[in-house]
Amino acid sequence: MKILTITTIIICFLLISNINHLSAQSLSFSQPINFLPAARTDKAIDITNFKGSYFVTWKDAGSTGNIHVCYLGKQYDSRFSQNEITVGTEQSAFAPVLRVVNNRIYTLWLGTDGTLKYIINNSDTTFNTQNIHTVSFENSPKLKSGITATVVNNRMMIASHADNKNEMVVAIIDADDNGILKPAVLQTIPDKKSDEYPFIVTLSNNTVRLCYKDYNDQGIYYTDYNTDTKTCADRIAVGKSKSKVPPAVYHAFNTTRLFYVWKGNKKDNRIYYATENEQTQPRDEHTLPDYFKTPYPVSICNVDTKKFIMAFIGEDQKLYLSYFANYNPARWIEDTLFPAKGNLTLKDIVIPGSHDAGMSALNGTGGTQSSSINPCNTLTQKQNIGRQLNAGIRMFDLRVGSFKNSIYTKHSSSDCMADAMGGGYGERFKDILDSVKTFLDRNKKEFIILTFSHFCATEAPTHKVADSIIRALGKEHIYNNQSKDISQIKLNDLAGKVIVTFESYASADKLIDSNSMTDKGKTFLNFRRAYAATNQINRLLAREELFFTSMKNGVNKNDLIRLDWQLTQSSDEAALICNDFQDEKVNPVINGMMLLTNVIKKNQSITDLAIFGNKYLPAKVNEWISTGTINKNNKPNILYIDAAGAWITDYCIELNGMPIYN
16 A cells, blocks of 8 residues: 655645536536437527426527427426427527516517517417517617526516627516517616626516626626616626626526526536525536536526526537436435435445545654655545535545554554554544534434444454444444345435444444455455556556446345545655655755656645546546446445545436436
8 A cells, every 4th residue: 555645735726626627516417318309409598497397499500590499398307298389480590588477488589680579378388379579679779699588576577688799788578468568678788798698687676687798808797787776786706707608697496596507618618607695706616527518508497496407508409408406415315315215225326435534634643664654645535524424425434543542543554553664643533433423413314334444453453443433423323234134224224324344343233244345255245346556547447447347247245336446656656745845844945846846747645646536537437337337237336535525425416316226
């Protein structure tokens, strides 16, 4: 085993920032599905919920195209009701929109002459396409680029772009008793400029928020417009984001939480988002996985207080939907698995796991070369166990030893520190157990797996560690398998419990049972895994692909398949960058030279390597699933990583929604 890490604060911060590209915090999502296979468009799609049913609208691809509206049915599913209509011979160069106002649903679009046109539904599932209406504006101004709409005090409000270079416009439009929209006045948004139409969302009875891209710097901004005074507040930036198309803003989950979503700048078609309450400036942007890509704005439709649908146009001009759900990482099992999947077992699902889980801090060193040990070559995690629990991590790999008359987690080159060249002591064991107990007291549907290995009898005898666990957690929190096979234990039985296993040891009462890591073990729990032992990502990928290929026909009943996704430091990395590096006693100029040398050589700490390697995990696992390398027989049950965080929880939730886990 190579010894562990954390180079300089500067490099760590730069690399940690990349982790946001992996997944969405506190959001789970299904892989996009292509619905209405014959449809194509080169503009945005719009989707809305009307009386519990869903409608979408789009235009045909081309410089101008026919307007389409389709009734999808009453629930999100891959088998839609498809009641599609074409709005006569109407043509548009821009994306149409849907808006529900006063128990009516409208489809609106910009005609080829720049006028605002619309149709109204004539039932809960159909539109009247015979009567095509036009909104009359004073001075008959033309609109271009596109439109969005919202509802303010039961009145429709539209936002668009004037037929000039950079002016955005809005209008509040009343309707008569038959739903026909009355003549209205367009108002120019003062002191705000964009070369595209803005998205609009209602904040109160007299305030709306406009989200737009600036015509000059392409930055994403929002401003609040008062409909009474017709004035705008100062513009506020959505982080440092940029885009080439209008950024969308929606209320998410029928709450005051806003969801800002946009495609990247220039040729970057990845989808980015930020989310915050109405009164808080969004700062942290997140990136959806690469299979969410679009050159156009996206559309969101609320389902209920926890779910929404996102519709978008792929790079292939096809129509896609994905189902998003809000969840709390601290209780993701309760939010996403219970009650529907309570009768499944651990072999039917996947959970996130933490390698050398207690090594988020360095509280002491040991071994014959203890002076060579520092955070750079010792730390594997960025968060302590308590924070990992709240981030959704549910399997923890722990190694413990004695330090300063107490038990701590450890990471060393030998099981006994006295025999090691070097090693470090991490979190205090009592703090970990207290965190576990407190967590389960607060989250009674969650379950946890604690696995212990690399025991040293002279430091921490197994029976003493076992006794301390039982005393700290209490028997009521520890799952007693009662001689059941792991394949027989239902998730319902595990709620509020901890499975505790020791390598090759079990307590007499089976509160603590044994685990192993072999191709065929007879223990209560056997981890099927393949450790790549490399700092090269290509070698890691090849090793794991071979591992899954070897198990295509299935595994044993007591096996949990563990995807071991660690990049290990080379001897040079462990020795060179982690020592004689950023020493406070060394001249800053010399430290700078060492930093430059290590950057050139691309030497990295353990957490640096983890953050780099973790970026490959979701895309590669998805690829292996699509090719059949991973299937129902050999699917991973634990994604076991360094630098664990909520992003891996998000991805596990995504996997649990895939067919191979159902």
